[in-house]
Amino acid sequence: MNDEWAHLVGTYDGDTQRFYINGQEVGNALVGQGFGPNDAEPLRIGGGATEGNGNFFFEGDIDEVAVYDTALSPERVLAHYEAGINPIPEPSTLVLSFLGLMGLLAARRRRKIVN
Numbered sequence: 001m002n003d004e005w006a007h008l009v010g011t012y013d014g015d016t017q018r019f020y021i022n023g024q025e026v027g028n029a030l031v032g033q034g035f036g037p038n039d040a041e042p043l044r045i046g047g048g049a050t051e052g053n054g055n056f057f058f059e060g061d062i063d064e065v066a067v068y069d070t071a072l073s074p075e076r077v078l079a080h081y082e083a084g085i086n087p088i089p090e091p092s093t094l095v096l097s098f099l100g101l102m103g104l105l106a107a108r109r110r111r112k113i114v115n
Contacts, residue, residue: 005063007081013071023081025074043067 009020012035018028045065048056064084072080 007084009072009077009080011071011077018071018074020074020077020081023078025077 007020007022011018011020012031015032016028016030017035018025020026046058046062048058
């Protein structure tokens, strides 16, 4: 996976941690209620330690980070991944030209009615 983008997701639902790569779950662990939030140290994206100044920084690019207040379902993780690889296409110039032409014709009709 070197030199390729990857969609990485980690979730925790109060019992189970899950990790996804490119929309597919690749690992999970039942940790129960013994796992808790870290309220004492900052959240670092791309840094391998939260203590002190941080270290073990990720050597690459990180884009479009999101943090949610609830665990995403496997279906939602896959949908987020698919939205990134299959973005909604831009309307074609032909469609925009057609809509513009329709707007001009409607404006001409209104002018004829008013005059």
